Amino acid sequence: MQRTPSIQIRPILAALRRHKAGTILIALQIALTLAIVCNALFIIEQRITRMSRPTGLIESDLLTVQSNWVGVDADTTTPLARADLLALRQLPGVQDATLTNSYPIRGGAWTTDVRIDPNAKSGMATVTQYFTDDHALPSMGLKLLAGRNFRSDEIGSASRDSYTPPPVAIISAALNGKLYPDGSALGKQIYLGMKPSTVIGIVERLQGGETDTDSDTYADYTVLLPIQLTNYANSYLIRARPGQLANITRTVPQLLYKLNRMRLIPEKRGLRTFDAVRTQAYRRDRGMAILMSAICVILLAITAAGIVGLTSFWVGQRRKQIGVRRALGATRADILSYFLTENLLISVGGVLLGAVLAIALNLWLGQLFELARLSLSYVLVGVVVLLLLGQGAVLAPALRASRVSPVEATRSV
């Protein structure tokens, strides 16, 4: 005799109608979980993308030291800084050192508008300006794509109140693309103020100093200028020889204080390796990613536990009916597939509602927090995850149901 083990949907629907409350609760839980998990995954992905943006620097073996002169006339700081740099470059374990007003992802930057037509009313882009010297490229580890580095005779010094744009500048490739989308900016002029600067070099990548989301649109538009600012809280960027970073982190402040005690190296962010700079710059992003991951994991676990709990209850309630079915010839596989199919039907209902909720939640969060539009692939991944989760969660109670003996049918009816 041939049996066709067919999955009967109609009796399942009829049975679900008798368990409206439980069905709706499971479907609702799946829907809400999908809505939150999709958005949480999306937030995680966005944060990780932000965190993994490259600065363009070789970040290993790099030390940053902010040093402010105290009680020193602004006109006299240039020779003091030069003396610092000379001593730093001669310190054992140091490969090179430069002075700059700021550095990538430091938090805070000097930005200005850039234009290529001096008569244009508004700028073409916001750029981060790095006021530094000819040692910036080797110290930071920037990759020069075209042109040349500054020459030592091009380095000037100026007060930040009376500075005028210098005749030469090095720009990032991203800024090149923004200003001259059709070709190289090399040899051409840009305006950071009233006077033009000629582009003499293009570096592959150099990120700006800010890391908040407001600065995302101009994060990679940067320019290096050969000026040492006098009355500014400048930083030294010091490249250590391989393996010497820990050593120079100890010796550099000692050297600086020995050279001149009238300086302030701020306690909080004065002395940082670049790894520490990166950690601090993206603390919130990393924290958000951790929090959202934790919420996702716990949420999926709780939803699975809820499905296990309710299905177990149903199995317990229906032991007699299962016994009758088994007595009438249903195989264990039939019972198993009954519960799996039942869960699948509920889950499909749940994920359909959940997909709508996920998109609605994303739109709502988008209005509140400027969150980008959720891509549908997240919803699809979420749907698959939740369907698998449902099937996985229902497996144990369904197996228990399939082991119900036909004898149960005869008991206490």
Place this chain on the structure above:
Amino acid sequence: MFVYYFQLGLRSLRRNPVLTTLMVMAIGFGVAAAMTTYAVFRATSNNPIPQKSSQLFTAQIDNRGPADNDHGEPPYAMTYIDATALMRAHKARRQTALYPLSLPVVPDDPALLLFRVPSYATYADTFPMFDIPFRYGGGWSATEDDARAAVVVISRDLNDKLFHGANSVGRQITLDGHSYRITGVMDSWHPQPLFFDPVNNDFGDPIELFIPFTRAIALQKRVNGDTSCSGALHEGWDGLLNSECNWIAYWAELPSKADADAYRQFLQGYAAEQQRAGRFHWAPNVRLRNVVQWLDYLKVVPPESKLSLVVSLGFLLICLVNTVGLLLAKFMRRAAEIGVRRALGAPRQTIYLQFLIEAGTVGLAGGVLGLLLTGVGVLSIGLVFDPDIARLATLDLSLVALTLLVAVLATVLAAFYPTWRAAQVQPAWQLKSN
């Protein structure tokens, strides 16, 4: 009866250990997530000066015009021109222009390193205006403002560090190479967020130094914070003072609504005057916001805080939906028991009471777990938020009470439907089918 049902509830917790554990964990995690993120939200949305927040106003004047301003909103800070003009006009009960500056402390002992504490340049009115408490002495006077006097108010911590806590009023300290006379030592004062300058310092260490604004300007002390410029580039320090660069905050104390309205009128008039003089080529565009409105406008509460609160409230909702289902399963398993009780004469109300109290017991257990997890959560806020913010979020008595209350209330709320179902059990049917 209540005690008896509570005991029944406790006993029932042990009867279905798996279901109970699931429920307690769901409630515990849900409540803990919501409470931890709420602790952060509460800290960041705190009103730092509740007794005066509706009387302290910051003024903004649009010196950029429609082409350069931020979607019609004036810049956050003022120019030196406008801030000093408003100070001279002296139209409010009290007023101050202020800006943060870097003022390294040079210890007398040459063996010690220089250090920096958060510092502001302000006017004499600041101290009564912001209710700054004093341990010794007090603020300086308006006369000293006018004289650009080298006077300073220091914090209790700085006084402890430099003078070992002794009364240092009248003594001198060296700041960035110049000597200052101490007029007062503040008592502990740490408004969070720092309402008078959230643009530069929203959360962080307490302010430890105040010197007269006029003195700081005379010494050409730059702002240690945001400067935003438009128009022609300026040249030198005098250029900065006469420029359209915005870098100074301006606060006024206006005790009544009439005062605030009058001040708004005055600002309008001032901007109109600037327009007539040819400095502004646009209609007056001014703002006067009190502390709460200002913190709101600047969105001082980090978006991460709001976002995580919203997500964890959703999380709690799911945990509750989960609890409704599990309670339903738990209660309906006892249909036979309910049938017997009903047959023996128990009215529906007692069934309601018994099961709601039982749910409350589950909620309480969930609350206790939630409390432990909230404790863990509050301790690990530093993993997610800036240390300055993490430090502010604490598990205090009110949060403990709230955690337990939310857990019990939410569970009882979730129990309404399962309880209603339980009370609907027909005694006759139950007795027959067994």
